[in-house]
Amino acid sequence: MSAAKGYFGKPMKRVEDPRLIKGIATYVDDITLPGMLHAAVLRSPYAHARINNIKADAAKASPGVVGVFTGADVNDKCGLVPCASPMPDSKIPKHTVLASDRVYFVGHPVAVVVAVDRYAARDALDFVEVDYDPLPVVSDPEKALEKDSPLTHPEFRTNVAFTWSVANGGLDAAFKRAHRVIKQRMIHQRLTPMAIEPRGCVASWHAGEGTLTLYTSTQIPHLVRTLLPGMISVPENRIRIVAPEVGGAFGSKLNLYAEEALCSHLAQRLGAPVKWIESRRENAAATIHGRDQIGEYEVAVKKDGTLLAIKSKTLADIGAYCQLNTPAIPTLTGLMLTGCYKCKAMRMDVVGVYTHKMATDAYRGAGRPEATYVIERLMDIIADELKLDPVKVRLKNFPKPTEFPFDTLTGLTYDSGNYQGALKKAQQISNWNKLTKQRDAARKSGKLFGIGLSTYVEICALGPSKMMSAGGWEWGCVRIEMSGKVTVITGATPHGQGQETSFAQIAADKLGVPIEDIVVMRGDTAVAHYGRDTYGSRATVIGGAAILMCIDKIIAKARKLAAHLLDTKEKSVEFRDGKFSAKGKPKKALTWKQLAPEAYVAKNIPQNWEPGLEASSFFEPPNCTYPFGTHIVAVEVDRDTGEVKIVKYVTVDDCGHQVNPLLVEGQLQGGIAHSIGQALFERTVYDENGQLLTGEFMDYAMPRAKDIPEYLMDSTVTPSPSNPMGIKGVGEAGTIGATPAIANAVMDALSPLGIRHLDLPLTPEKIWRAIAPVKVK
Amino acid sequence: MIPAAFDYLRPATLDEAIALLELHGADAKVLAGGHSLVPVMKLRLAQPKTVIDISSVADLSYVREQGDKIAIGAMTTHYDIEASPLLRDTCPLLTELAPQIGDAQVRNRGTIGGSLVHADPAADWPAAILALDADLEIAGSNGRRAVKATEFFVGMMETVVQSSEILCEIRVPTTARSVAYVKFAQRASGFAIAGVAVVVDGANKTVSVGVTGVAARPYRALAVESVLRGKVLNRDAIDQAAGIAAEGVEPLDDIHASAAFRAHLVQVNTRRALEVAVSRG
Amino acid sequence: MKTVVNIRVNGVEQKHEVEPRTLLVHFLRDCCRLTGTHVGCETSICGACTVLFEGKAVKSCTLLAVQADGSEVTTIEGLAGDGRLHPVQEGFWERHGLQCGYCTPGMIMMAVQLLERNPKPTREEISHAIEGNLCRCTGYSHIIDAIEYAARKIAEVKK
Numbered sequence A: 001m002s003a004a005k006g007y008f009g010k011p012m013k014r015v016e017d018p019r020l021i022k023g024i025a026t027y028v029d030d031i032t033l034p035g036m037l038h039a040a041v042l043r044s045p046y047a048h049a050r051i052n053n054i055k056a057d058a059a060k061a062s063p064g065v066v067g068v069f070t071g072a073d074v075n076d077k078c079g080l081v082p083c084a085s086p087m088p089d090s091k092i093p094k095h096t097v098l099a100s101d102r103v104y105f106v107g108h109p110v111a112v113v114v115a116v117d118r119y120a121a122r123d124a125l126d127f128v129e130v131d132y133d134p135l136p137v138v139s140d141p142e143k144a145l146e147k148d149s150p151l152t153h154p155e156f157r158t159n160v161a162f163t164w165s166v167a168n169g170g171l172d173a174a175f176k177r178a179h180r181v182i183k184q185r186m187i188h189q190r191l192t193p194m195a196i197e198p199r200g201c202v203a204s205w206h207a208g209e210g211t212l213t214l215y216t217s218t219q220i221p222h223l224v225r226t227l228l229p230g231m232i233s234v235p236e237n238r239i240r241i242v243a244p245e246v247g248g249a250f251g252s253k254l255n256l257y258a259e260e261a262l263c264s265h266l267a268q269r270l271g272a273p274v275k276w277i278e279s280r281r282e283n284a285a286a287t288i289h290g291r292d293q294i295g296e297y298e299v300a301v302k303k304d305g306t307l308l309a310i311k312s313k314t315l316a317d318i319g320a321y322c323q324l325n326t327p328a329i330p331t332l333t334g335l336m337l338t339g340c341y342k343c344k345a346m347r348m349d350v351v352g353v354y355t356h357k358m359a360t361d362a363y364r365g366a367g368r369p370e371a372t373y374v375i376e377r378l379m380d381i382i383a384d385e386l387k388l389d390p391v392k393v394r395l396k397n398f399p400k401p402t403e404f405p406f407d408t409l410t411g412l413t414y415d416s417g418n419y420q421g422a423l424k425k426a427q428q429i430s431n432w433n434k435l436t437k438q439r440d441a442a443r444k445s446g447k448l449f450g451i452g453l454s455t456y457v458e459i460c461a462l463g464p465s466k467m468m469s470a471g472g473w474e475w476g477c478v479r480i481e482m483s484g485k486v487t488v489i490t491g492a493t494p495h496g497q498g499q500e501t502s503f504a505q506i507a508a509d510k511l512g513v514p515i516e517d518i519v520v521m522r523g524d525t526a527v528a529h530y531g532r533d534t535y536g537s538r539a540t541v542i543g544g545a546a547i548l549m550c551i552d553k554i555i556a557k558a559r560k561l562a563a564h565l566l567d568t569k570e571k572s573v574e575f576r577d578g579k580f581s582a583k584g585k586p587k588k589a590l591t592w593k594q595l596a597p598e599a600y601v602a603k604n605i606p607q608n609w610e611p612g613l614e615a616s617s618f619f620e621p622p623n624c625t626y627p628f629g630t631h632i633v634a635v636e637v638d639r640d641t642g643e644v645k646i647v648k649y650v651t652v653d654d655c656g657h658q659v660n661p662l663l664v665e666g667q668l669q670g671g672i673a674h675s676i677g678q679a680l681f682e683r684t685v686y687d688e689n690g691q692l693l694t695g696e697f698m699d700y701a702m703p704r705a706k707d708i709p710e711y712l713m714d715s716t717v718t719p720s721p722s723n724p725m726g727i728k729g730v731g732e733a734g735t736i737g738a739t740p741a742i743a744n745a746v747m748d749a750l751s752p753l754g755i756r757h758l759d760l761p762l763t764p765e766k767i768w769r770a771i772a773p774v775k776v777k
Numbered sequence B: 001m002i003p004a005a006f007d008y009l010r011p012a013t014l015d016e017a018i019a020l021l022e023l024h025g026a027d028a029k030v031l032a033g034g035h036s037l038v039p040v041m042k043l044r045l046a047q048p049k050t051v052i053d054i055s056s057v058a059d060l061s062y063v064r065e066q067g068d069k070i071a072i073g074a075m076t077t078h079y080d081i082e083a084s085p086l087l088r089d090t091c092p093l094l095t096e097l098a099p100q101i102g103d104a105q106v107r108n109r110g111t112i113g114g115s116l117v118h119a120d121p122a123a124d125w126p127a128a129i130l131a132l133d134a135d136l137e138i139a140g141s142n143g144r145r146a147v148k149a150t151e152f153f154v155g156m157m158e159t160v161v162q163s164s165e166i167l168c169e170i171r172v173p174t175t176a177r178s179v180a181y182v183k184f185a186q187r188a189s190g191f192a193i194a195g196v197a198v199v200v201d202g203a204n205k206t207v208s209v210g211v212t213g214v215a216a217r218p219y220r221a222l223a224v225e226s227v228l229r230g231k232v233l234n235r236d237a238i239d240q241a242a243g244i245a246a247e248g249v250e251p252l253d254d255i256h257a258s259a260a261f262r263a264h265l266v267q268v269n270t271r272r273a274l275e276v277a278v279s280r281g
Numbered sequence C: 001m002k003t004v005v006n007i008r009v010n011g012v013e014q015k016h017e018v019e020p021r022t023l024l025v026h027f028l029r030d031c032c033r034l035t036g037t038h039v040g041c042e043t044s045i046c047g048a049c050t051v052l053f054e055g056k057a058v059k060s061c062t063l064l065a066v067q068a069d070g071s072e073v074t075t076i077e078g079l080a081g082d083g084r085l086h087p088v089q090e091g092f093w094e095r096h097g098l099q100c101g102y103c104t105p106g107m108i109m110m111a112v113q114l115l116e117r118n119p120k121p122t123r124e125e126i127s128h129a130i131e132g133n134l135c136r137c138t139g140y141s142h143i144i145d146a147i148e149y150a151a152r153k154i155a156e157v158k159k
């Protein structure tokens, strides 16, 4: 086979797909180990209650049951669920793996049954008797701050979990100078990630070696390996974490959860592998939620639409305790609050509030969707109040392409950008003038038709280690095997994003080998020794760069070997299209297939040349990347029912160079679907007693195929200077950019009725109530 | 996800099935398509001791002409109704409604009889069954009895079918094309928040309107029907009549739709269904 | 009390002793070790468990194994014949109709039934047909592309 090149940039179909479409891939529930036991978790039906007593005798006697364990049995042997990103003033409750004397959210694990099969384990749950004393509940974050509110954690004497601020510039001066100050309160509703595969794990203890293998549906096997020793006192070098095929995560599996530690502990304790698979109801109640902020926003503007300053007071309802990154999420909102606009001053004060609900944490976009939504809604509200064109207001405030790298007030440096270019292209594709005429005509005929726009920028490829709690680098390893085949190992743990393909593309080009010769391995800490895993749209950018570094090292090393074998000087060895040759003698070239055996047989190698062709690297990014783009959406609102129909959807996204445009498109479409849900119908609902009312797919509405519009998708390419490929992350861009465009379109449709703002989700009932306030009996 | 244990019986005849029901009493449940029963068993909201699968009972799944009516076996699936050429020609309301139930997989298994007996207040069939003024035939140890659709639904998830009885047949009249079913669905589950079925009888200048999803049990919008009796169905008349579609009912109220919104939607959908039906006339 | 259930799965007789409450999906996954059929919920909504039962797409989490006794079931593992992908599988591959792949087997089985009943569906008809299948990754567009691809492919082969 001839050496191929030019994979980078091609819309290639994925190498991971055959096993998935044939149904022969291995997800965690597909793993069966000899002697494996099954765990089922009993959870609190109360949002807040004292546990007086737990009787497990009947459950223990239930057929097939091996053991029943409560907090009293395990909490002293299994440490606290960690939070990796506390704020300086954080009050972090002791979050034990099973409740001790108190439960503080519906779904709080109370006891675990281990039995010979899942049916027996489930049956026994019904026989565990828990004597609860219900305690007062607070599920509304604003009420939680009132003086006489019930407390989520009475020991803190307050529901304030932490505070955090970011500020820069002369705020008062800017507000004084303003022609207009515009205020708006916005609520970012709580959302449930709802990966279609729930969480689950299989823990296996190898008593002889004293080692633990944990198969778990996680985005972060490496971080779990770093953190788990703090819970189960098995040292890091005796722990192997395997993330097999993972059925979706979206941030919800970016955590170390109680059940992972619990199963690890039980496997050790019982001397048998223990499997636990979450049910959907458990997933909705006890896997992290997202968003849930309430903000009061104020902007100072000049009458020509120039943005002077923005300030915000934000309550983040973080639920009952801190998961791994709970406190960090609203800080990302603060850092991105000024969006893609110049601004003279800003301030955001966040108060994290405990309530009797599931913890929030990173859900696709993680803090940035809130920021983009705020600033993009505000742009439209500014335009509306000042009777200006929303496009012009945006253009007025964009930094020029020549102003990049662009320093923001919040201390970030946007790496590269051309916001005008993306906006202009999107307008062209949407046929902007025609579209606005269509709106005018529709309005004349009595229809509610609106056009919405979002020009977003987001922070991703997180990030330089100085901003991360446990390193922001990524690790990779490349090995030219003796056969000349290539093994690429990434620490980035992709799980559906397609890097088995895109990393193979990158490596094949760089090495000059056919892509079929490459295999990309991931997700197993015994194979990928180090890694910081997949979140924050980081894997391709940082993980990809680590692989390039490895290949550079290998080429440098191979060059020495080639010089030796070609009997020439190292300097005069050329490497092109996968072949090493002496300058001017291209015919006598050595391929990897020829070099590799020499490297490993090692009988004819240069002096002091270390055998083998393998290199590993840690890539430390100098900066995050800042993809951007414009989404234009047109909607029609049904006057009678309040239903919203998206009639046009145009996106121009810029994630720098695209390794594989097909995958980029997939990521964007997937991300936009999450936005459609967030904008129009998704919401997690707790009642005032802290009962979860959206605990099943029957009640939590997610987009289906019929909710998806036809897209017109295009891109611009503004390479990032922060990595060798000039690429930017794209996993969350859709979710970050799309929501405000949809919301703005709906609000534009309603604007002739004098409606300025409605909070998400824009459900039919909410819209109906706004447009036709009827006398409710 | 895992039902509580039960005994499973699969009788081959109706008599046998009824005898088993009598024998096991309130602890037994009939299993038809299982698409209401199995989900509630998986959540352990239902824990029958005995499940009596009637899928092997002969002759419960059919669509056939019977005098001037169309007879539908209780075990006929939603899909078989959706795909029935006979119904498309003779009772198009049913073929219009069927594809709006749940999803394709549910329609392949769920049965019209199971849906009616389950009497979920948000189920779709009841709207059509009421609007068509169908007859429902119920078999018990004392033989068979027929009840009118208007007498069939007793309350929330409750019908006149006793625990030892089996619904075996639904008989509907043939109609003209001037029928319509308009549904506002609960987004997550697909069930009806307000489903309105309308049959317009142009010759006799009457309409009948069946409503589901709105109240604890499906109902005939009698006020609408009486206002429109003998009227020319122009826009004004329809508008006016639709405005009283929720009269006298107590709408359900939940996170998916408040009572006020349900009351509003039933008016909108009554109007829309009437307009569509008239346009087809 | 356990009973013997006999189901022809992908053309192979599968005889196992199970409780009457055993769900078909668990029969397939645990007894037959065919783990391509997935479970995503307990309220019969997500469709990850979709298989063909007597040729019809059904949610195998909502059928008892005993209900399927004596019948034919086709799962994702039985779709590719002679090592060749079914056109629907091919479409999903060609058009990037999957990301994490968890919904994919159910989606594919649903699409197979759709194309049997309606060989030339519009995009709208495809959307309607897959209403009982949730995908949280792809945003569906590529899935619809994939099914259109498969429809064309099947038509070509038939020619």
Ligand SMILES: Cc1cc2nc3c(=O)[nH]c(=O)nc-3n(C[C@H](O)[C@H](O)[C@H](O)COP(=O)(O)OP(=O)(O)OC[C@H]3O[C@@H](n4cnc5c(N)ncnc54)[C@H](O)[C@@H]3O)c2cc1C
Binding pocket: B029, B030, B031, B032, B033, B034, B035, B036, B037, B038, B039, B074, B075, B100, B101, B102, B103, B106, B109, B110, B111, B112, B113, B114, B115, B116, B117, B118, B120, B122, B123, B124, B125, B161, B165, B166, B167, B168, B189, B190, B191, B192, C043, C044, C045
């Ligand atoms: C995901 C999903 C979505 C759905 N969406 C909708 C929807 O949009 N609209 C809608 O209307 N329905 C919907 N359904 C319900 C579906 O239509 C069911 O099939 C139907 O409600 C019950 O029919 P079945 O044959 O499955 O009955 P089963 O589940 O077998 O039985 C239901 C009840 O009726 C009793 N029963 C059944 N048949 C008889 C009989 N002949 N005589 C006496 N008793 C009997 C049973 O004992 C049981 O109590 C949905 C279901 C699911 C799982």
Ligand code: FES
Binding pocket: C038, C039, C040, C041, C042, C043, C044, C045, C046, C047, C048, C049, C050, C059, C060, C061, C062
């Ligand atoms: S597992 Fe969700 S529908 Fe079957």
Ligand code: FES
Binding pocket: A196, A247, A248, A496, C097, C098, C099, C100, C101, C102, C103, C104, C134, C135, C136, C137, C138
């Ligand atoms: S591909 Fe992940 S749920 Fe569909």
